[in-house]
Amino acid sequence: MYVIVGGGGKVGYYLTKALRAAGQEVTIIEKTRRRFVLLQEEFGESALLGDACEVRTLDQAGAVRADLVAAVTGDDEDNLVICQMAKRKFNVRRVIARINNPKNEETFQLLGIDETVSSTKLIYSLIEQEVEVADVIPLTALRRGNLEVVELVLPSGAAAVNKRVRDLALPRGCTLGFLVRSEAAEVINGDTVLRAGDSIVAITPSTNVQAFREALLGPRVPAS
Amino acid sequence: MHVVILGCGRVGAMLASMLEDEGHSVCIIDRDPEAFRRLTWGFQGKTILGIGIDEDILKKAGIERAGGFAATTNGDNTNIMSAQIAKVKYKVPRVIARIYDPLRADAYRELGIDTISPTLIGAGLCLDFLAARPWRSIEEYRAPRETSLLSPGPEGSR
Numbered sequence: 001m002y003v004i005v006g007g008g009g010k011v012g013y014y015l016t017k018a019l020r021a022a023g024q025e026v027t028i029i030e031k032t033r034r035r036f037v038l039l040q041e042e043f044g045e046s047a048l049l050g051d052a053c054e055v056r057t058l059d060q061a062g063a064v065r066a067d068l069v070a071a072v073t074g075d076d077e078d079n080l081v082i083c084q085m086a087k088r089k090f091n092v093r094r095v096i097a098r099i100n101n102p103k104n105e106e107t108f109q110l111l112g113i114d115e116t117v118s119s120t121k122l123i124y125s126l127i128e129q130e131v132e133v134a135d136v137i138p139l140t141a142l143r144r145g146n147l148e149v150v151e152l153v154l155p156s157g158a159a160a161v162n163k164r165v166r167d168l169a170l171p172r173g174c175t176l177g178f179l180v181r182s183e184a185a186e187v188i189n190g191d192t193v194l195r196a197g198d199s200i201v202a203i204t205p206s207t208n209v210q211a212f213r214e215a216l217l218g219p220r221v222p223a224s
Numbered sequence: 225m226h227v228v229i230l231g232c233g234r235v236g237a238m239l240a241s242m243l244e245d246e247g248h249s250v251c252i253i254d255r256d257p258e259a260f261r262r263l264t265w266g267f268q269g270k271t272i273l274g275i276g277i278d279e280d281i282l283k284k285a286g287i288e289r290a291g292g293f294a295a296t297t298n299g300d301n302t303n304i305m306s307a308q309i310a311k312v313k314y315k316v317p318r319v320i321a322r323i324y325d326p327l328r329a330d331a332y333r334e335l336g337i338d339t340i341s342p343t344l345i346g347a348g349l350c351l352d353f354l355a356a357r358p359w360r361s362i363e364e365y366r367a368p369r370e371t372s373l374l375s376p377g378p379e380g381s382r
Contacts, residue, residue: 053301055327077277077301081328089331103279111308 004029004066004092006052006082007073008039011098015072016043027061053081055089063090072098080104083113136213139201146206147173152216156196159218166190171211174204225291228316229253230276230306235322235342236296237262244268248292251285276306282314292318300325307337329366341366 001024005012008030016028020043028043029052030036039047050057052071063069069086071079076099083095097113099105102121109116139149154161160168165176165188176188180199186192188200194216204212227243229236232254240250241264250269253276254260260271274281276297287293293310295303300323307321320338323329329341348365352358 053328054325055331075301077299077305080305081301084335085328085331088335101278104277107279107305107309107313110312111305 001025001067002062002065003027004052004058004061004063004069004086006069006071006079007098008035008047009072009074011072013039015070016046020046029057029061053078053085055085058082058085058090063092066090066092068092068094068096070096070098074100076100076104080108080111080113083108084111087112136209147203148206148209149177149201149203150209150212152200152202152213154194154196154198154200154216158196158216159214160194160216161196163194164190165192165194168215170215171208172205174202174208174212174215177201177203225249226251226286226289227292227294228282228285228287228290228310230293230295230303231297232256232259232262232271233296233298234262236294237264239294239296240269241267253281253285254297277302277309279309279313282306282309287314287316290314290316292316293320295319295321298324300328304328304332304337307332311337326366 003019003024003026005016005026005028008028012028012030016026019026026046027048028039028046029048029050030039031049031051033049036047036049048057048061050060052058052073063086066086069083069092071082073079073082079097079099083097086092086095094115095113096115096117097108099108099116099118100120102118102124105116105118105121137151139151170176178185178187178201179192179194181195181197194200200216202212226249229240229250229252232240232252236252236254240252243250244267251272252263252269253272253274255273255275257273263271270285272281272285276282276295287310290310293307293316295307297303303321303323307319310316311319320340321332323332323339323341324343326341326344329339333339345362345365349359352360
């Protein structure tokens with residue numbers, strides 16, 4: 001796989017290092033000479049001096065044959081332009097943009113860049129999990145469909161304890177998959193009766209995580 | 225109409241007063257409070273301190289009811305991004321972005337974002353003056369010069 005990394009800051013540097021270690025061909029583009037010299041010292045020919053937002057630089061980097069372009073500069077607008085140029089001018093199949101302002105995720109999607117990574121959002125979501133939905137643990141997010149696979153351990157006193165699944169008012173789109181009860185796993189169906197201590201794995205739309213939590217645990221109580 | 229201008233540099237400030245002279249309402253955004261000093265004394269419009277690619281700021285400037293949006297910061301990419309937000313998200317009827325890099329200006333014009341590249345136009349005007357030729361049209365000045373700007377061949381290309 002041939003990857004072009006736009007931006008030679010810390011993210012770009014470590015990304016390039018990791019990709020090279022994994023045996024991938026990489027070109028890293030950096031526009032400040034000082035930083036470039038440093039990158040060249042380590043990556044040799046794989047470092048390119050230039051502005052990754054410019055068609056000329058991307059052309060020099062061989063964008064036409066790139067499988068992936070990752071735009072990881074510190075500026076959202078630069079990353080947008082790098083990705084749009086790569087996609088529209090060089091038909092690069094996959095582009096990934098780093099973003100700082102989490103609100104830009106939506107904007108980027110609107111402007112044709114579907115894959116974004118926001119460290120602000122990642123850290124925030126970790127904190128949010130801690131303060132808000134401590135008992136619902138996201139296992140994996142199915143990005144494009146906006147579905148999440150979550151795990152929830154049913155505490156005693158939760159609304160759903162000793163209830164049949166078919167009697168629960170689950171929010172739209174939520175499906176209970178399976179549960180683990182004293183080391184044994186079982187698939188959940190409408191007749192399953194939930195018990196305290198059950199570890200439940202479910203699929204829920206990202207927007208309904210909170211409603212899902214309330215359906216199983218009951219209305220939020222103030223954090224102790 | 226209401227016009228939102230992003231970037232209160234020489235061009236932005238001048239544009240603001242020209243628009244006001246023609247009777248339009250103007251809101252101008254810049255991230256540097258000092259920049260607003262470029263506005264003429266009579267300026268009636270609103271000034272907003274903030275980052276123009278932040279939609280909260282654009283909304284505060286009245287982007288939702290704007291008939292026009294001009295991005296004139298000295299950052300090409302800031303102009304490109306804000307112009308796209310104005311056009312695609314807020315459906316502002318007339319959107320223009322000033323872009324120094326002629327190739328980028330060209331690329332985004334192909335994508336439907338109207339752009340002005342002062343680099344090509346300025347250089348073209350100087351050239352015509354030096355050669356004692358009559359001025360040409362904007363279209364002629366901004367005609368793409370891709371062949372001379374792209375890498376010459378396989379040597380330069382990876």
